[in-house]
Amino acid sequence: MFTDKVQGLGWPAVRAHSAHLFHRGNHVFPAGLTRSTVEKDPIPIYLARGEGAYVWDEDDNRLLDLNNNFTTLIHGHGFEPVIDVVERVLKTGTCFANPTEHEIALAELLVSRIPAIDRVRFVNSGTEAVMFAVKAARAYTRRSTIVRFTGAYHGAYDWAEAGQGGTVTDTGRPKLGYPGAPPAVADNVIVLDFNDAAGIEQAIVPRAGDIAAILIDPTPSRAGLLHPTPEFVAAVSAVALKYDILLIADEVLNLRQGFAGASARYGLEPDLITVGKIIGGGFPIGAIGGRADVMAVFGVDDKTPLVSQGGTFSANPVSMVAGKAAMDALTVEAFDRLERLGDRVRTGLTEAALKRNAPFSVSGVASLFRVHPRKAAPVNSSSATMTPAEAVTMRALSRHFLASGILLPFGAAACLSTPMTDADVDTVIDTFDDFLEKNSHMAWEEQQ
Incomplete structure (x- = not known):
């Protein structure tokens, strides 16, 4: 069956309904989807609902949403x-x-x-x-x-x-x-x-x-x-x-x-x-x-x-x-609060990488941030392009975040929303630090 094949590629059984829906989608859409920007690893996660800073997929797994429909939902879901x-x-x-x-x-x-x-x-x-x-x-x-x-x-x-x-x-x-x-x-x-x-x-x-x-x-x-x-x-x-x-x-x-x-x-x-x-x-x-x-x-x-x-x-x-x-609802005060949260997440992620001498850097401004699999943040568009090895590292990072209940965009800007709290930001930082700790065996020096 299609579902068994997808699970054989590493797709967890806890998202079996997403696999079923992707199977249906392949009968009506080119490549199974109607937007080429949707992430697949190896198939997309189908969402059922959202509330505040979180979304629930079709298998009722709750995820902290750092995508927010490609930065659109600044107030999160169900505002x-x-x-x-x-x-x-x-x-x-x-x-x-x-x-x-x-x-x-x-x-x-x-x-x-x-x-x-x-x-x-x-x-x-x-x-x-x-x-x-x-x-x-x-x-x-x-x-x-x-x-x-x-x-x-x-x-x-x-x-x-x-x-x-x-x-x-x-x-x-x-x-x-x-x-x-x-x-x-x-x-x-x-x-x-x-x-x-x-x-x-x-x-x-x-x-x-x-x-x-x-x-x-x-x-x-x-x-x-x-x-x-x-x-x-x-x-x-x-x-x-x-x-x-x-x-x-x-x-x-x-x-x-x-x-x-x-x-x-x-x-x-x-x-x-x-x-x-x-x-x-x-x-x-x-x-x-x-x-x-x-x-x-x-x-x-x-x-x-x-x-x-x-x-x-x-x-x-x-x-x-x-x-x-x-x-x-986007008052000056609301923007100031989002910027404070953004500064907090960028600083926390950067400090985690420095603490472990891991080849990661963080860029961004206001409520936007991106994690890069290299020591220095990009200074031009060419230095923002990932090598194949770096793409593997970032895919592993995205998978770790997903397993921890967080949707972290792959190769795109992550963003915060107004319903997010300091605790949500701390969870993002802790999840990144956990990834670095569990992968400390990797030869970071060779990837710089």
Whole structure:
């Protein structure tokens, strides 16, 4: 039987129902799943419910959730203020062809809170937000080329994912996201190294007249949650201003860094900003915001817009009220508490590794953290890429956390949520220390 085969690969019998569901999924989905980002080891864990900082799988195993749907659920699961407003709005209608007051309320909150936003448009995902921000920049500047940085994930739009891994073809062009993508996409994307303050202007000058925007994630997660240096932020800003290039800050993930987001934290002043995840309260959402004159490409009075942007479910009442409730609860005090917990977990994990002279380091900021299987934390995207041996180590770490009742993302950012406690954080630290103790026989020195 399929279940027996999976258990033979090391899948525990305590998750037999997940094995059964994956068997069913393989009859209806390519590779058994409908999202390629879902982790499998060797199959996925199917979840039945969530409450606060915890989830329960289909076999009723309780797990501390450090994934939170890829950093989306900043309030964890089943957040009562969101449940209350969604229950009320469900009875009045879930989506309309006409606008509602709910979209104005959430937009007013974003405009009042995020310095870069004068005007905003809602979409249904982060990918859509980046796509329309790129289109807006092109329409406003009448230019085509986009500059992006290695190691950052900006969704599935062709021009946003070209060169995503930092790899280039043998001709020096950015590698496209999939076979058959139009080769011309690579002609309009320039890929640069994050934090290379000295090299950015030199790389941009030859094509400055055709560059519409610099697309930047202030703290790229897939590159190891790198922090931008002040020199890099200053160089990017100066080059953009000098050559009339727009700055697009992708904060779909990193808005959770603080009350006003990541750009404000690092002194970046973007012309456009994309946000999502936490602004939807657990429901599908994305948004493009920015300067009023740039956002005018989406429409001015009754004139035909330069960029037509719609979406059947954009600004639907459910996402709007859920997002407003979630964001209202994210006060300055709530962010300060999350940052304190984040500092606690990063410090505790780092001290555990140092105590045992183990080849691990920790990066992150605010409520985000990543464990790296090497002594020094990444300084660029290439140093965030795991070797095969390091991937084996990280897989062992993830399995140890799972056996201890914790979902630790593999090769992605882990995150905290507001219902987490100091005790939860201590459990994470103790579990990591336990892993190091039980694996102290490993030749750490050889893996440095």
